[in-house]
Amino acid sequence: MSDLTFIPRRPGGGDDAAPVPLPHYVSRAPYDPYAVDAMTAAQQRFYVASQWRMMWWKLRRHHVAVAAGVILLAMYLGIMVCEFVAPYGVDTRNTDFIYAPPQPVHIFYQGRLVAPYVLGYDSHLDMRRLERIYMPDPQKLQPIRFFCRGGEYKFWGLVPGDLHLFCPAAGGQLFLLGTDRLGQDLMSRIIYGARVSLTVGLIGVTVSLTLGIVIGGIAGYYGGWTDILTQRAMEVIQSFPHLPLWMALSAILPVSWSPLLVYFGITLILGMIDWTHLARAVRSKLLALREEDFCTAAVLMGARPARIIGRHLLPSFSSHLIASATLMIPGMILGETALSFLGLGVRPPMTSWGVLLNDAQNINVVVLYPWLLAPVVPVILAVLAFNFLGDGLRDAADPYH
């Protein structure tokens, strides 16, 4: 208390005398609003945590969301190094192994634990049924090799390489999920297909996020006529039935475009249609926030609209935006899958999960080659993961929750 100075009240102060201040202390120390409730370091970290930190804490308690996040992280890491992860190239055909069923991985050999291996196939064409019969041959032990030199590839289409995470034994095969009608390894194709299917969601959402923030931001901030016009435009776009519109738009993509361009075209199409929900959310949030005092303060200080929207308004609900964007990604993944399934999206030789499912459309596959339905699993997994993660994020971002 030494830094508090006691100023005594002047005695006998009359009307004629100069006013004498009441007795008081003046603290010379800097103002500390939390002086009353002093906190331990741990407390301090908790109570003065930033919004992002609080979101993270909440999210961490949502175990399903965390698990989903981990799965997604693994998937996205995987698609960066498809060439390395997949045992075969995306177009590598093994015409001797058409419609080969999945090879199970064994780790016990005569009761002993050994390095994982698969059994090679003896195959013949059953002329009675015209069915290719594959019998695992117990003599053909084919240990899986790890970090091995296998089929050559061009990493990201640029750097040549031949290192794989795992590959078949020399001269052997490794079809963990079986092969399709041209003898292409399904597992490798699913891994390569993920590259398209998973990034479609990200790129598409980026497109619609940009559109949504810009258009919704303008509408919400200015209000009035701008608002009315954009609102009606959004309603018109929303009132289009989605699937036919996608189909129409993807049908006009020129056939001479390379599959890569087509792929970007598709993401653009998906993004261009889906931005309206985000724009709506942005607009309504902005309408509310622009009446807040801090916004008025910024206006009074002479900030321009772009700065006010960008620096003051958006950060106030960016967590909410991220959560809704996450929830939009599965819609886009399904959109791409649906389009490709109908043969209108990504085209062979490019591969996506939808393209793979397109091959599994008929009764023969269901009855005879059920493993070709496997691409459904990653689709479901990715969509569920995004939904759980988005759910967790939304809960975490909600300050009233």
Add this chain to the structure above:
Amino acid sequence: MSRDLSSERDRWITRRALVACSLLASGVLASVPRTGWAGFLETPFFAQQVASSTLPKVDSRLPAEPAVVDTAGRPGGELRMLMANPKDTRMMVVYGYARLVGLTPSLNLAPDILKAIDVEGGRIFTLHLRKGMKWSDGHPFTSEDFRFWFEDVASNRKLSPSGLPVDLVPAGDKPRFEVLDETTVRYSWSRPNPLFLPDIAGPDPLFIYAPAHYLKQFHAKYADQDKLDVLVKQSSVRKWTELYVRHAGMYKNDNPDLPSLQPWVLKTKPPADRFIFERNPYYYRVDKSGNQLPYIDRVIMSLADARLISAKTAAGESDLQARYLSFNDYTFLRQGEDRNHYNVRLWRTGPGSQFALYPNLNVTDAVWRGLVRDVRFRRALSLAVNRHELNQVIYSGLAIEGQNTLLPQSPLYKSAYRQAWAQYDPGEANRLLDVIGLTKRGSDDVRLLPDGRPMEIIIEYSGELPEEPDVLELIRDSWRPIGIKLFGKPAQLTLFRRRVFSGEALMSIDKGIENGLANAASSPWEFAPTTQQQLEWPKWGEHYETKGEAGEAPDLPSAVKLRDLYNQWLATASQAAQRDIWQQMLQIWSDEVYSIGTVGGVLQPVVVNGKLRNVPEKGIYNWDPGAFFGIYKPDQFWFETGQHPKSASSDATATPASP
């Protein structure tokens, strides 16, 4: 077997007595005079109607000289079939295959509805009908029905604005039509008309007769004008001609009231999703024990989605099915065999190539046009297709590899035609492309066109055949080593055709030639520019079709030569000359590689109920010639009753042999 045909045809052309002999000798059909016949057996299906006198007895229903078929079976039963399209009611006209003149299973022509036919010099055709033959409503079938069609339908300006059907006017020469008596009519041309008989025997035949007694009520010349006006108004059409056409669909088979000569007649009024066809009580064929054919009482045709038909067939919902099944379904269908008591057989189809690439010689792009008209370029493309791999991957090696030309079953076949430029040889293909001067290469080692564009060939396809994208994928890979990039572009059928016809499409993939089983008497139209539908030269075909009014005249000497040869074929009546023309055309066709064939003679699964008899184990499943089941006479198929025979015995026989 096809040698029979040529010799038989030669004899036909000479004299009638010989024709009768050859027909008796072939033992397929023979006319037996009514006297001396032990008596016909009443069909159980009609027994009640006959007993109650609502239907005459079988003796008075049959013609005086019925066609006697050397077979035995049991009458009765219902045949279930699955179809995908309401228009498929016409399939019963194809399967029923009652024709004036029809093909036998060995693809010889023989009189069928007709008792006999005399042909003189390939230009005078005298048709002898069966006495006492009747339409399915009991009205006599006579020369009046022919006269009505020729004079009042085909020659009527309003009903046939374009005049007589093209094939009846070879080189603009109209036939002279005469009615000799109630059962004899004659068509004579001043020059041979080799198209006449194949046309009236076709799967979608040229009907040169019509049920006059029924159709006159819709014809302005015969009907009472006021009544006709009322009818026109009731059916909400504009003109009586529309009314007539609507009721006269003998091939469409969509009018249950229209009398018919087919073994089964439509009983359900379209639209419906289940059509019932009932046996024709006045049908003209009997078996050797005196049963009136067909054996089967009713055919029930149910409609289902095309993609579900293989599943429904495997569930035993069809007794006779091949339509909407494809080779890929075979394994699946075999799995259901024992459970649902049917047999799956593999019949060979007739197209010369299941898939063929058609470089469009009329493409509008001048640079490309120059290239595709260069035979070396077409040969290089053909040499670079790995047909063996394609056959193994898609058809388990069971199809026949080679060019888009005749199949080995054809009497005109020479292996050189099929093998020329069809061996996988990328080295030679590369050499040919270098010789043309396409030596510059761009990025990815793709050759450059003379004007610097990369050689990217867009192949358009209609998606009618589900295997097309796979075939393109395989060809894409085999074309890469010769420096050509391939893209597939699906388009809806009409759009696809329009793009090819207009020359916008550079190349297309579609079915190959339809008739890979041709003999000298079959028309070689598919090997010459004769119609716009030919994807390799649509404009030249259009030019021929429209007699020069539209399209472009062919300016490639070899194509002109083919057209001239075709015209010569049309003008000849001699079998030897026809054969000679065919060989010349086939030689040019195979040298010039107008279309790039892949594999032909693909096998077709045919699902047959385990109790259904008389369906051959091996056969040809083909539209023309063949009429699908038509040449095997489904009116002679019959159902066995009692215990279902174990399908184990049939397995051995149904095993397809490797070619």
